Amino acid sequence: PTQVNDASTYSKISSRDVHCGITISGTLKCWGRNDEGQVGNSRPSGGATVLSPAAVTSALSFTYVSAGTYQNACAIDTSSKLHCWGTNRDSFMPGDNRLGTGSFANYITVPTAVD
Numbered sequence: 001p002t003q004v005n006d007a008s009t010y011s012k013i014s015s016r017d018v019h020c021g022i023t024i025s026g027t028l029k030c031w032g033r034n035d036e037g038q039v040g041n042s043r044p045s046g047g048a049t050v051l052s053p054a055a056v057t058s059a060l061s062f063t064y065v066s067a068g069t070y071q072n073a074c075a076i077d078t079s080s081k082l083h084c085w086g087t088n089r090d091s092f093m094p095g096d097n098r099l100g101t102g103s104f105a106n107y108i109t110v111p112t113a114v115d
Contacts, residue, residue, distance in 0.1 A: 004031075006053040016067040018086070020075070021053065026061030028075055028111070029053035036071040037109035038086030044109055057110040058083070072099060075111060083111035 008029065010021040018038040020030040030039045031053045037044040040056035056075075060083070065075040072086030084099040085108045097104050101112040 004053060005051070008053065012063075012065060014065050014067040014073070016069050017071050018067050018073055020056075020065045020067050020073050022062050022065055022075075026063070026078065028056045028058065028062040028065060030056055030067075030073065033071065036087040037107040038068075038071045038073055040073065040085045040109065040111055042109050044107060056085070060111070071107075074099075074114075082114040084114055085109060085111050 008023045011024050013021040018030050018032045022028050031050045034044060034050050039050045039054055041054045042057040060077040062075045062077050067073045070087055072084060074082060074084040076082055084101060088099045088108050089106045090098060099108060100114045101108060102115045
């Protein structure tokens, strides 16, 4: 194991294609692979890896996070609403709204409420 380069204290973590954690203050941070916007910081990196935890682009506080197995993640905010971001398509159906947010964009780069 390697210590994460961040001074925050985390209450929850989830790790797959992207790694995400919720700090004890409710801030959601993600790091790792970001070619499809799965870090949630508004900037898909074209394949570059985000090496240190970056706060997702959201003013909300979160209570639960799950890193997906296909370049996406979802989290529940303090009002129990579900938000997802990252890949919004599969290889056969580009822009198929697989995250359930109502968007048909190929990827979503910020936590977006699920319809």
